[in-house]
Amino acid sequence: MEFTFTTQYDLNACIAMAKGVRKTTRTKRSRRAHIIGWILVILVALLSLPTRGEAYAITSNRIVSWIAALAIIVVFCFEDRINGAIAKRRTLPGLISSTTTFREDGYYSETEVGTSQFKYDNILAIAESDRYFIFVFSQNHAQVYDKSSLSGGDTAGFCAMIEEKTGCKIQKI
Numbered sequence: 797m798e799f800t801f802t803t804q805y806d807l808n809a810c811i812a813m814a815k816g817v818r819k820t821t822r823t824k825r826s827r828r829a830h831i832i833g834w835i836l837v838i839l840v841a842l843l844s845l846p847t848r849g850e851a852y853a854i855t856s857n858r859i860v861s862w863i864a865a866l867a868i869i870v871v872f873c874f875e876d877r878i879n880g881a882i883a884k885r886r887t888l889p890g891l892i893s894s895t896t897t898f899r900e901d902g903y904y905s906e907t908e909v910g911t912s913q914f915k916y917d918n919i920l921a922i923a924e925s926d927r928y929f930i931f932v933f934s935q936n937h938a939q940v941y942d943k944s945s946l947s948g949g950d951t952a953g954f955c956a957m958i959e960e961k962t963g964c965k966i967q968k969i
Contacts, residue, residue: 797957799898799948801929801941805887809928811880813938816930818876819969820921825935826875833868840865896941898957905939916961923969924955930969 803809818826840861846852871878890908897904905912923930929941943951955966 797949797953799946799954799957800895801898801943801947802895802945803893803940803942805884805892805894805940807880807884809940809942810884810887811876812925812928813883813930813940814879815876815925815969816921816923816928816940817932817935817938818879820923820930820932820967821935830872833872837865837868896939898954900961916958919962919964922958922962922964922966924966925969929954929958929966 844858844861888909893907895906897906902913902915905914918933919931920934921932923932927943929943931939931941933939946954958964959966
């Protein structure tokens with residue numbers, strides 16, 4: 797059976813890729829970063845409390861500390877969007893649109909630049925969001941496929957075929 801996807805690598809697709817990588821191959825690293833970040837935010841809160849007998853005063857040190865803590869919180873809340881925006885910016889011209897065909901022997905991606913052939917055994921993890929399938933190759937590389945453009949079968953058939961070919965279970969994100 798042959799499945800075909802046409803995907804636009806827009807900001808939403810890049811955000812989905814970032815989330816897919818974070819939830820699959822970067823899970824431990826992301827968890828450690830969150831723990832360290834929250835510890836820093838708690839330390840800023842504790843260290844900015846007034847000491848015994850001291851009136852609370854807003855100093856430049858406290859302002860800088862709270863700005864740093866706020867920056868950490870913002871990054872944690874929007875990390876997938878930030879990483880997706882960076883990935884979108886790094887996308888090479890001609891790779892914005894991709895038509896990918898999945899066959900028994902591998903899958904082929906056609907872009908304005910040319911045609912690339914991929915083997916199923918290079919895929920480390922597969923994630924599925926509401927709108928996309930995300931293939932993760934490393935902590936820094938992934939591909940995304942728009943479910944709405946699937947032709948040649950349904951998503952259940954594609955999931956069964958891709959799980960069989962890769963040996964990876966699809967993770968819902």
